[in-house]
Amino acid sequence: MSSQDTNKRKLMMDVRRVEALSDGIFAIVMTLFVLSIDLPAPPQDNADEVLRESLVNVWPQMKSYLLSFFLLGVFWVIHHRQLHFIKRVDSGYLWINIIYLMLVALVPFSTGVLGDYSNIQDAALVFEFNLLCVGLFQLAAWYYATRDFRLVDPEEFDPERMRIGLKLNLIIPAISLVAMGLSFINPYRSTEIYILIPLIIWLLSRRGVSNNRLAGSA
Amino acid sequence: MSSQDTNKRKLMMDVRRVEALSDGIFAIVMTLFVLSIDLPAPPQDNADEVLRESLVNVWPQMKSYLLSFFLLGVFWVIHHRQLHFIKRVDSGYLWINIIYLMLVALVPFSTGVLGDYSNIQDAALVFEFNLLCVGLFQLAAWYYATRDFRLVDPEEFDPERMRIGLKLNLIIPAISLVAMGLSFINPYRSTEIYILIPLIIWLLSRRGVSNNRLAGSA
Amino acid sequence: MSSQDTNKRKLMMDVRRVEALSDGIFAIVMTLFVLSIDLPAPPQDNADEVLRESLVNVWPQMKSYLLSFFLLGVFWVIHHRQLHFIKRVDSGYLWINIIYLMLVALVPFSTGVLGDYSNIQDAALVFEFNLLCVGLFQLAAWYYATRDFRLVDPEEFDPERMRIGLKLNLIIPAISLVAMGLSFINPYRSTEIYILIPLIIWLLSRRGVSNNRLAGSA
Amino acid sequence: MSSQDTNKRKLMMDVRRVEALSDGIFAIVMTLFVLSIDLPAPPQDNADEVLRESLVNVWPQMKSYLLSFFLLGVFWVIHHRQLHFIKRVDSGYLWINIIYLMLVALVPFSTGVLGDYSNIQDAALVFEFNLLCVGLFQLAAWYYATRDFRLVDPEEFDPERMRIGLKLNLIIPAISLVAMGLSFINPYRSTEIYILIPLIIWLLSRRGVSNNRLAGSA
Numbered sequence A, B, C, D: 001m002s003s004q005d006t007n008k009r010k011l012m013m014d015v016r017r018v019e020a021l022s023d024g025i026f027a028i029v030m031t032l033f034v035l036s037i038d039l040p041a042p043p044q045d046n047a048d049e050v051l052r053e054s055l056v057n058v059w060p061q062m063k064s065y066l067l068s069f070f071l072l073g074v075f076w077v078i079h080h081r082q083l084h085f086i087k088r089v090d091s092g093y094l095w096i097n098i099i100y101l102m103l104v105a106l107v108p109f110s111t112g113v114l115g116d117y118s119n120i121q122d123a124a125l126v127f128e129f130n131l132l133c134v135g136l137f138q139l140a141a142w143y144y145a146t147r148d149f150r151l152v153d154p155e156e157f158d159p160e161r162m163r164i165g166l167k168l169n170l171i172i173p174a175i176s177l178v179a180m181g182l183s184f185i186n187p188y189r190s191t192e193i194y195i196l197i198p199l200i201i202w203l204l205s206r207r208g209v210s211n212n213r214l215a216g217s218a
Helices: A003-036 A047-057 A059-085 A091-105 A107-116 A121-149 A159-182 A187-210 B003-036 B047-057 B059-085 B091-105 B107-116 B121-149 B159-182 B187-210 C003-010 C012-036 C047-057 C059-085 C091-105 C107-116 C121-149 C159-182 C187-210 D003-036 D047-057 D059-085 D091-105 D107-116 D121-149 D159-182 D187-210
Strands: none
Touching: A003 A059, A003 A091, A003 A107, A003 B003, A003 B091, A003 B107, A003 C012, A003 D003, A003 D059, A047 A059, A047 B121, A059 A107, A059 A121, A059 A159, A059 A187, A059 B003, A059 B091, A091 A107, A091 A121, A091 D003, A091 D059, A107 A121, A107 D003, A121 A159, A121 A187, A121 D047, A159 A187, B003 B059, B003 B091, B003 B107, B003 C012, B003 C091, B003 C107, B003 D003, B047 B059, B047 C121, B059 B107, B059 B121, B059 B159, B059 B187, B059 C012, B059 C091, B091 B107, B091 B121, B107 B121, B121 B159, B121 B187, B159 B187, C012 C059, C012 C091, C012 C107, C012 D003, C012 D091, C012 D107, C047 C059, C047 D121, C059 C107, C059 C121, C059 C159, C059 C187, C059 D003, C059 D091, C091 C107, C091 C121, C107 C121, C121 C159, C121 C187, C159 C187, D003 D059, D003 D091, D003 D107, D047 D059, D059 D107, D059 D121, D059 D159, D059 D187, D091 D107, D091 D121, D107 D121, D121 D159, D121 D187, D159 D187
16 A cells, blocks of 8 residues: 555545634635725714715625625535545645635635725726636646545546536636626626526536436535 | 435535534624724823723623624524534525525624614614524525425424424514514614513423423424 | 433534534634734834834733733633533523623623723723623533533533532632732732633642542643 | 543543634634735725725735735644644643644734835744744644653554654744844845745655655655
8 A cells, every 4th residue: 555545544534624724714704804894983963864875885895795705605615515525635635725715815805805996997807816716726626636536535426526516616717707808898797797606507507417417516 | 216315415414514604604793793892092191081981982882792692692592403403405505504694794784883873773774674684594594494304304303393493583583573663763772672582482482391392492 | 201301412412513603702702802903004214113112012912912812711721621521502501601602702802901001990890800700601601511410421420520610610700809809909910810820720730639539620 | 540541531532622723713813814904995086096006005915914824824734734643632732732822813913014014124023933933832732742642642653753743843943043034134035935835845755755754744
């Protein structure tokens, strides 16, 4: 038995801690941006008018918060599904995952830029480029883990599933590229195409069901 | 065996990660609002008087913090009890839970609005509407999971329990509607009726015990 | 078999989630205060002098941060030890734990007050009263859980251990009362007596060892 | 059987909670610094130029964020590997770990100092000294846990591994000392030598493989 095999078996149980760190970072990133949405301090008089106006003014920030929570939810669901099949981790996977989490942790920053400067193309590009990178590293993690059954169990892992996982992981990078193109036309609207994601996943999953292939991964 | 059955069994163990993300988000949401309660920087002289006055002035914020911590505690206990019976998760449940967590993550925002503008009706309405939505999604999650034993185990799950769970989940939406009504009369006091919750749960649980029904869920 | 017995056994496995929420809140509370220690933005010139002076000026804040991290560490170790013996949770314990966590979550606030107004008695009293309350609720949780073996396993739980646990849980409330007394003489120094805690625990544990009693709890 | 042996076996399962607290603190520390990277509020006109300029201006902060995320990633991977071998915890280890986490929690502060005052030697020294201390406590934890097989299992723990672990844990303290020396020549560049870490780990692991020794720990 090669030392690499031993190594792999030894690290098998540590998937749990990778999940713990990842869940912690997702929880924080999903939650904290909302703390930066501040209303002005209440004035001495006509506080009710000021409040009503402030609630209207935070809408662009609230909109970018809801969008980024939704996208982080998509990433988390895909991450959740990846680790469902991964039985062990090695140094390579740990580091791909750490860089992935670093990019995830930048999402509140780029969401904030988008919320404050929602009409400016550069803000949309920062946000969309961040998501493109997150998506590409999630794709890389899947490819690294499943290629030659490196971190999955050959007995319960259908090679077809790798191909389906790759497709699933290509959705966000592909949409991000389209959004970056659209930002040259209308920066404010370009980020809205991300809401097509559930439709795309549903279409993929319908085709998958008819092929009796996607069961369990949609 | 249908592919849906396989899917369900495969995802059975992943309840743990849904709990991890949810616990992380609850921990952050319950903790962080307190960070936004700031005292003014200490002045050069008569710092003791300034401090005493500041401690009095933060009371409306502190009150809304304690109220929201208590309500998040109620939600967490109910969430905890729901997942106790749920044996597997599917995409539908994951997404109901993610939207639910998104609404939970907005609680610090609406608590902050309430703390800053405690006398204004709109602030009370924002807070109470947020809680109404959280409660409705928690109800939806329970209905989705237990309807036709979708995510629970028929052998250990008494259908009567579903009905009790629905009642339990209706408490916060119902109180929120009453509070929204009361906010037209007295916004500042309208949020205080939430402290009736323990009394209502206790009354429900007493009736339940006399029926030999609620055991295990109160 | 009474319905209460069934209830207890059913909730047995949920200790894990109480730990997860508690660990999350401890992690946040221990970490985040440091984020509020801010240096002024760098000026255009003589930035090195400004930095050196700023680093000296943050010392009172840093000191109160280190103190509160240490005290939260003590609470966490005791909490950790309590849950080691607790085999199931019920509604009563859940709520004592939630109020306990609410008081823990106030520690960054009272630490901030102490850091900003370190020479004022009221600030010391706020901090010490907060710790007194945390300690009393930790004591209450232990008493509730072990009284009549409510949440512990009679077979592996020595009644003597309950008494030792009570003593351990009395340390912080007792020191807090002494500190509140000392704050009338010297507010700035009154908080420093908390650093006697390791000495007290060590003394208790030495006496315990000679009695062959404290083994496993020190 | 000595009472110490009993104690050790009893605390065996609690490694899990030490991991939970540590993962929580790492998740927060890795994520939150990015929240402090703020762009100025958008001005009334020429917002696009202001945004572009602001994005350039945040580069020193972003650079120190990326560096500290990477270094925290290194610490987390080493911590992850340590606890992989540790089968039980005792009071001594708990407290070394809590002080270690206290120093980890200071990293966002020293990263912020470095980001704001990137050209000043004192800022580089604060950052590098913080990392030196974190590294030394991680080394102490490993030495404490493995010395005389105190917290590891003699049957599955090769003494050679202790020596390799010590070497691994010396990397960051050693680099920090070099960086502190370099800061006298060029503070801004001195922190960049940390990016040699992967190269050093790779070199160590290559030598280890040729000795058939490092398998499983690289």
